[in-house]
Amino acid sequence: MTNQWTSAEHALGYLARADQFPHRTEGEAVLLEYVPQSAQRILDLGTGDGRLMALLKIDRADVDAVAIDFSPTMLEAVRERFADDAKVTIVDHNLDVPLPLLGKFDGVVSSFAIHHLAHPRKRTLYQEIFELLEPGGIFCNLEHVSSPTANLHEQFLQALGVPLEEDDPSNQLLDIETQLGWLREIGFTDVDCYWKWLEMALLIGIKA
Numbered sequence: 001m002t003n004q005w006t007s008a009e010h011a012l013g014y015l016a017r018a019d020q021f022p023h024r025t026e027g028e029a030v031l032l033e034y035v036p037q038s039a040q041r042i043l044d045l046g047t048g049d050g051r052l053m054a055l056l057k058i059d060r061a062d063v064d065a066v067a068i069d070f071s072p073t074m075l076e077a078v079r080e081r082f083a084d085d086a087k088v089t090i091v092d093h094n095l096d097v098p099l100p101l102l103g104k105f106d107g108v109v110s111s112f113a114i115h116h117l118a119h120p121r122k123r124t125l126y127q128e129i130f131e132l133l134e135p136g137g138i139f140c141n142l143e144h145v146s147s148p149t150a151n152l153h154e155q156f157l158q159a160l161g162v163p164l165e166e167d168d169p170s171n172q173l174l175d176i177e178t179q180l181g182w183l184r185e186i187g188f189t190d191v192d193c194y195w196k197w198l199e200m201a202l203l204i205g206i207k208a
Contacts, residue, residue: 039106046113049077070094146173
C-alpha cells in the first residue's frame with residue numbers, strides 16, 4: 001500500500017483542503033465537548049499541523065501535550081505552530097510501528113490519521129492506547145471510515161470535490177462496527193460512534 005504522507009506535495013495539498021472538509025468542525029466540536037477540561041496530559045496521534053491540539057488547548061492552555069507525526073512537512077508545521085508553547089512535546093514517530101514510551105495520559109485523540117494504517121495495526125494501536133490511558137481516561141478518534149456501499153463512497157468523494165480516480169491510495173478504510181467491536185474487546189467502556197457524517201465519524205471509548 002502506497003503511503004504518500006512523506007511527500008511534501010501530498011501533505012501541503014491536504015493542509016490546503018483541511019478547513020474546507022464539509023462538517024469537519026461539527027465532529028471536532030463534539031470531540032472537544034468530551035475531552036475533559038481537567039485533563040492533565042493529552043496525546044495526539046497523527047497530529048498533522050497541530051490543528052486539533054490547538055483547538056484542545058483553547059480551553060486547556062496548561063495541559064501537557066504530546067503530538068506525534070512522521071511527515072516532515074507536518075512536523076515542520078506543528079513545530080512552527082507551537083514554537084512558543086513549552087507544554088507541547090513533538091515526537092517524530094511512524095504509527096506503523098509500536099508507540100514509544102510516553103508515560104500515561106488522561107486523553108488520547110486522533111484526527112483522520114489511523115485510517116492510513118493496515119487493519120491489524122489499527123487493532124494493536126488501539127490496545128497500546130488503552131494501556132497508555134489513566135483509569136477514567138478517554139480515547140477520541142475522529143476518523144475516516146469506510147462506507148457500506150460503493151455508491152455512498154462515491155457520494156462522499158463528490159462532497160469533497162475529489163474525483164474517484166484521485167481517491168487517496170494511502171487510505172485503508174475500515175467500517176465503524178469492526179472498530180467499535182475492537183475497542184469493546186480491549187476493555188474500553190461507553191464505546192460508541194458519537195458523531196458521523198458519511199465517512200467521517202467520531203469513535204470514543206473510556207478506560208474504566
